[in-house]
Amino acid sequence: MNLINIKEPNLENDSKLCIGIDFGTTNSVCSVKLNDDFIYILDKSGKELIPTIVLYDDKEKFFGNDILKGKKYFDSIFSVKRKFTENYDKKIYLNERNNKISPVDVSKDFFIYIKKICEDFLKQKIFDCVITVPAYFDEKARSGIMKAAFMAGFRVRRLINEPTAAAFAYGLEKKKRGIFFVYDLGGGTFDVSLLKLSDGIFKVIGTSGDPNLGGDDFDVLFTKWALEEKLKIDLDNLSEKESLRIIKHFKLIKEKFANTNHISEELNINNSSKKITINIEEFHSCIEPLVEKTIQIASKLLNEVDTTIDEIDGFILVGGSSRIELISKKLKEIFGTQIFNDVNPDLVVSKGAALHGYELLNGSKNILLDVTPLSLGIETMGGLMEKIISRNSPIPVIKEQTFTTYENGQTALKIKILQGERETSTNNRNLGEFTLNKISPKPAGIPRIKVMFSLDADGILFVTAQDEETGNESEISIKTNENLDLAEMRSIVESSIINAKDDIEQRMLIESKIKAKSFLNEIESIKTEIKLLCNKNDQENIEKNIIMLKNTIKTNNCDMINECIEKLNKSTESFAQKKIEKDFSQVLGKGINELS
Amino acid sequence: MVTSHICWNCKNKVDPKNLFCSKCNKIQLPKTLNEFELLGIEEIYNLNLEFLENRYLKLQKMVHPDKFSNLSDKEIKYSTLLSSMINDAYQKLENKNSRANLILTLRGFTKESESKSYNDPEVLEEIMNIQNRCLETDSLQSKKEILKELDYKISNTSKGISESFDIEDYKNAYKLNIKLSYLEKIKNNLKML
Numbered sequence: 007m008n009l010i011n012i013k014e015p016n017l018e019n020d021s022k023l024c025i026g027i028d029f030g031t032t033n034s035v036c037s038v039k040l041n042d043d044f045i046y047i048l049d050k051s052g053k054e055l056i057p058t059i060v061l062y063d064d065k066e067k068f069f070g071n072d073i074l075k076g077k078k079y080f081d082s083i084f085s086v087k088r089k090f091t092e093n094y095d096k097k098i099y100l101n102e103r104n105n106k107i108s109p110v111d112v113s114k115d116f117f118i119y120i121k122k123i124c125e126d127f128l129k130q131k132i133f134d135c136v137i138t139v140p141a142y143f144d145e146k147a148r149s150g151i152m153k154a155a156f157m158a159g160f161r162v163r164r165l166i167n168e169p170t171a172a173a174f175a176y177g178l179e180k181k182k183r184g185i186f187f188v189y190d191l192g193g194g195t196f197d198v199s200l201l202k203l204s205d206g207i208f209k210v211i212g213t214s215g216d217p218n219l220g221g222d223d224f225d226v227l228f229t230k231w232a233l234e235e236k237l238k239i240d241l242d243n244l245s246e247k248e249s250l251r252i253i254k255h256f257k258l259i260k261e262k263f264a265n266t267n268h269i270s271e272e273l274n275i276n277n278s279s280k281k282i283t284i285n286i287e288e289f290h291s292c293i294e295p296l297v298e299k300t301i302q303i304a305s306k307l308l309n310e311v312d313t314t315i316d317e318i319d320g321f322i323l324v325g326g327s328s329r330i331e332l333i334s335k336k337l338k339e340i341f342g343t344q345i346f347n348d349v350n351p352d353l354v355v356s357k358g359a360a361l362h363g364y365e366l367l368n369g370s371k372n373i374l375l376d377v378t379p380l381s382l383g384i385e386t387m388g389g390l391m392e393k394i395i396s397r398n399s400p401i402p403v404i405k406e407q408t409f410t411t412y413e414n415g416q417t418a419l420k421i422k423i424l425q426g427e428r429e430t431s432t433n434n435r436n437l438g439e440f441t442l443n444k445i446s447p448k449p450a451g452i453p454r455i456k457v458m459f460s461l462d463a464d465g466i467l468f469v470t471a472q473d474e475e476t477g478n479e480s481e482i483s484i485k486t487n488e489n490l491d492l493a494e495m496r497s498i499v500e501s502s503i504i505n506a507k508d509d510i511e512q513r514m515l516i517e518s519k520i521k522a523k524s525f526l527n528e529i530e531s532i533k534t535e536i537k538l539l540c541n542k543n544d545q546e547n548i549e550k551n552i553i554m555l556k557n558t559i560k561t562n563n564c565d566m567i568n569e570c571i572e573k574l575n576k577s578t579e580s581f582a583q584k585k586i587e588k589d590f591s592q593v594l595g596k597g598i599n600e601l602s
Numbered sequence: 603m604v605t606s607h608i609c610w611n612c613k614n615k616v617d618p619k620n621l622f623c624s625k626c627n628k629i630q631l632p633k634t635l636n637e638f639e640l641l642g643i644e645e646i647y648n649l650n651l652e653f654l655e656n657r658y659l660k661l662q663k664m665v666h667p668d669k670f671s672n673l674s675d676k677e678i679k680y681s682t683l684l685s686s687m688i689n690d691a692y693q694k695l696e697n698k699n700s701r702a703n704l705i706l707t708l709r710g711f712t713k714e715s716e717s718k719s720y721n722d723p724e725v726l727e728e729i730m731n732i733q734n735r736c737l738e739t740d741s742l743q744s745k746k747e748i749l750k751e752l753d754y755k756i757s758n759t760s761k762g763i764s765e766s767f768d769i770e771d772y773k774n775a776y777k778l779n780i781k782l783s784y785l786e787k788i789k790n791n792l793k794m795l
Contacts, residue, residue: 207659366671373668404686462682463667
């Protein structure tokens with residue numbers, strides 16, 4: 007084959023700015039590369055580390071270092087990132103206006119805050135960013151982070167894995183080549199990645215981890231042990247706020263062990279002062295089980311990817327929690343290889359993201375060839391998972407699977423997509439369901455529907471389907487009623503960046519558009535029910551308002567969009583009432599009028 | 603038979619084996635290339651893995667979406683697809699088992715033309731035997747011994763497949779390849795124990 011060299015795309019004199027964001031469980035860090043300089047972005051208090059905390063209080067919101075000194079510190083929302091491996095759309099917090107909000111909303115507010123910090127520091131508008139995520143994050147968690155950043159008005163150029171970002175910065179800075187093992191223990195997540203660094207390519211060989219194991223867990227374990235062992239107090243018996251305060255105190259004690267072997271402190275528990283003394287041996291034996299757990303995950307990965315210790319050129323330690331002395335001691339003991347801790351474990355991830363972001367916007371010299379951390383598959387009969395893309399496959403990746411019907415004349419197929427390594431589908435993460443419609447009615451087993459599952463370079467899933475007979479291609483996105491897919495969101499952000507005058511206007515426009523599109527999606531999914539329940543007049547009215555809303559979205563006029571949403575909402579009121587009546591009568595077996 | 607295709611951008615005729623238009627340098631999406639052609643390597647069973655990897659990395663350096671982030675949506679889409687296809691092809695070629703299956707398919711040998719179940723009693727017994735020993739293994743020493751034996755069997759079977767391809771005995775290559783897949787599976791399970 008003839009290979010043709012392509013030119014570096016878009017090399018211009020003025021480089022475009024792209025912020026590298028390490029959105030951490032405990033702290034977040036932003037940095038940027040400007041032509042030949044690389045800088046960490048400082049907040050108003052002049053700090054690089056921005057605590058990932060949000061406080062909604064008395065009609066105002068506070069973030070990061072602004073909260074740290076305040077009295078209401080312990081009322082803040084901590085470790086919101088951990089919620090991304092759960093249901094992050096569930097409204098579990100209250101904002102400053104006492105509205106219920108979700109982890110995505112909280113993260114959105116935090117992203118707005120750091121966007122502002124970056125703009126104040128760099129004295130210019132910022133749109134582009136590269137965000138790092140834990141390597142072991144599943145597809146759903148990645149989508150959630152992406153959504154939050156989109157809603158904050160960021161144009162997310164890429165999501166990259168934290169250990170990959172660290173290796174990228176490390177490899178470029180120290181000009182290292184070879185096979186490296188990144189051990190990344192953050193505040194809430196643990197990742198290990200094995201990478202091969204060569205000229206122009208940073209290739210991930212394999213990755214593993216635990217999305218719910220981090221410094222936070224060390225703190226809780228340490229606090230529990232110390233209170234019980236030294237003071238005969240059960241942490242679980244304290245109030246939530248009190249235990250949070252004490253765990254934060256023990257986090258500080260933990261950090262002090264980096265410089266001392268013996269600690270003696272006054273603790274204030276339930277308004278009485280208690281003295282506590284702990285030595286480093288006690289601390290180490292307390293946290294040893296968790297350190298062991300991380301080492302097991304590391305060993306298992308090496309086994310899995312068929313790599314022996316002597317092939318590895320060294321370990322790179324990343325993440326604030328990797329400062330615990332016991333970790334490097336144990337790694338040396340077990341793997342007997344060189345440990346590199348000559349990078350700042352708190353900052354290096356953000357640096358990798360910024361360097362990569364710079365290359366993405368100004369011409370790439372290096373590519374990051376990453377892998378998917380978890381297998382992707384579909385649910386088969388009997389609730390088992392059938393793998394389609396196996397874990398540690400390089401991304402982007404695309405796999406085809408042909409489906410057929412199992413009943414004569416069947417015209418639709420429902421497919422559930424899963425991610426994880428377990429045999430049974432309930433033990434894996436459910437990424438969503440999609441339905442293949444409009445299959446031409448044929449005897450069972452005859453229709454052939456080719457479905458393409460693809461994970462892009464961000465690790466985000468896209469599914470497309472094609473009827474092999476008709477050649478009909480249909481883009482199917484996996485979504486629940488009210489959720490937008492990321493492609494839709496990306497285009498909303500793109501159009502709003504171009505059209506909005508300022509930040510606030512831009513964000514309001516994004517919010518209105520997302521609301522409008524979600525609403526339209528929701529209506530679309532209940533259209534048949536509307537036809538069933540509403541009279542012709544109502545139906546026509548709804549249809550008219552749908553068209554109006556669709557047209558208004560294009561105008562980029564925030565007020566008009568909101569007005570049309572309201573109109574559409576009004577026109578569906580009679581439907582909503584009828585639906586409630588129907589649901590009631592289904593449950594009770596009689597009409598709502600007969601209830602009284 | 604290779605038919606040239608038309609560049610989506612400048613409408614120039616492009617050799618389907620080229621991933622970039624020779625006139626305007628835009629990325630192309632070849633639809634008719636098989637895995638070997640995509641990676642630009644000879645369709646043989648005994649591949650030099652180092653050569654394969656170098657080839658693969660060289661291609662990814664050209665088509666990976668990291669190189670296209672600042673270009674049009676269409677180019678980003680094409681680069682993602684092409685990069686995905688190359689990743690998939692590399693994975694299939696890297697593994698002996700799927701590589702043999704690929705060659706069999708390309709040579710027109712289909713599984714349907716053979717009985718699907720594997721009924722060579724001697725081989726079945728050999729597999730069952732080693733599988734049982736894996737289940738019973740309790741020491742690191744015995745695990746190492748079985749792994750060594752498995753490696754020996756795998757390399758022998760692979761040699762057999764290679765020889766079968768040489769004399770175009772696809773039926774035998776197919777049978778041996780099933781044996782190889784069993785052996786590989788047993789080895790992987792044992793390794794993760």
